[in-house]
Amino acid sequence: MSTALASFAYPLGLIGAALSISWLGQTAAKSIARQPEAGSTIQTVFILGAAFIEALTLLAFVLKLIG
Amino acid sequence: MAAETVAANAGPLQRLSGEVTHLLASLDPTSIFGNSEHLVRIKSFGEWTISVNLIYFLIASVVIIWLGFMVAKRMSIVPKGRFINSAEFLIEFVRNNVASIVKHDPKKYEPFLLTAFFFVLVNNLIGLIPGTHPGTGIIGGTLALAVVVLVYFNMVGIKEKGFFKYWAGLVPHGVPAPIAPVIWIIEIVSMLIRPVSLAIRLFANIYAGHIILGIFALLTGLFAEATIQGLGAYIAASPGWAILLIAMYVLELVVAFVQAYVFSLLTAVYIDSAVGSH
Numbered sequence: 001m002s003t004a005l006a007s008f009a010y011p012l013g014l015i016g017a018a019l020s021i022s023w024l025g026q027t028a029a030k031s032i033a034r035q036p037e038a039g040s041t042i043q044t045v046f047i048l049g050a051a052f053i054e055a056l057t058l059l060a061f062v063l064k065l066i067g
Numbered sequence: 068m069a070a071e072t073v074a075a076n077a078g079p080l081q082r083l084s085g086e087v088t089h090l091l092a093s094l095d096p097t098s099i100f101g102n103s104e105h106l107v108r109i110k111s112f113g114e115w116t117i118s119v120n121l122i123y124f125l126i127a128s129v130v131i132i133w134l135g136f137m138v139a140k141r142m143s144i145v146p147k148g149r150f151i152n153s154a155e156f157l158i159e160f161v162r163n164n165v166a167s168i169v170k171h172d173p174k175k176y177e178p179f180l181l182t183a184f185f186f187v188l189v190n191n192l193i194g195l196i197p198g199t200h201p202g203t204g205i206i207g208g209t210l211a212l213a214v215v216v217l218v219y220f221n222m223v224g225i226k227e228k229g230f231f232k233y234w235a236g237l238v239p240h241g242v243p244a245p246i247a248p249v250i251w252i253i254e255i256v257s258m259l260i261r262p263v264s265l266a267i268r269l270f271a272n273i274y275a276g277h278i279i280l281g282i283f284a285l286l287t288g289l290f291a292e293a294t295i296q297g298l299g300a301y302i303a304a305s306p307g308w309a310i311l312l313i314a315m316y317v318l319e320l321v322v323a324f325v326q327a328y329v330f331s332l333l334t335a336v337y338i339d340s341a342v343g344s345h
Contacts, residue, residue, distance in 0.1 A: 058271030
């Protein structure tokens, strides 16, 4: 039972990451629509933010695979 | 392997567990051939083992040096041909989007940022050739790159600001004197976390992608084999698995480029925060 429950660890952590990155994407799209000339700066900020959040999610995935 | 001979006539789903252990054995970094019966172990020196990923790391280094010579041979005012144009596209991309993060004299740091980008990119792409184990797909490889980045941005900051001013300047302006030592310790810890997070991000992306590709290829192979053997029930599923495999491969191609971009982008951010503003 506990090993079956342990397989819920990764998807539960994934919820937070998916919500955060979608929120970030929404804000990025809205701000590019408001001010297209700042487009490339906003794109950089979006990719940077998504990379940080993705790192946490993938850390959970790899830790689950290893141990 | 009695279990395998008994299950050889069973459908693909029943043979899955045997094949998964085969796949996991092939991911063992100390073996060259993944098949556990014909295991060729790379030499271990006591506690330390050279992994097969290190060999591909070295192969990637040789490929990058060779590519560099090929690009330098064809330098001209007007680039002609697909290879030199794509190389110039990537170099311009890194120059405009990554090196421009550093506000103060970006030209000085372009060589390092370009090297970081292309090294990570070529290593990731070599990992997409079937049967290879990419150098960035093991925590040792990415940790080595991240430690180089750590040493580099500290050296750059010390050279730019002077030894004592750099370490003293870690604490931002306007912090009152009593809590400044605590803030300084927190900044040092956050600086030490940076290479760890760089390493784990790159490693997890490439390693997880490798495993996913392996599993999808496994399932595609099993279903295709069942279809060839004439078990009609699996015909419907096998093109689905093949399409999924191709989709995951495209995703891994995108991830290779994006992870190289993110690695060099974060390096530029760290250089910018180290060189800072006067």
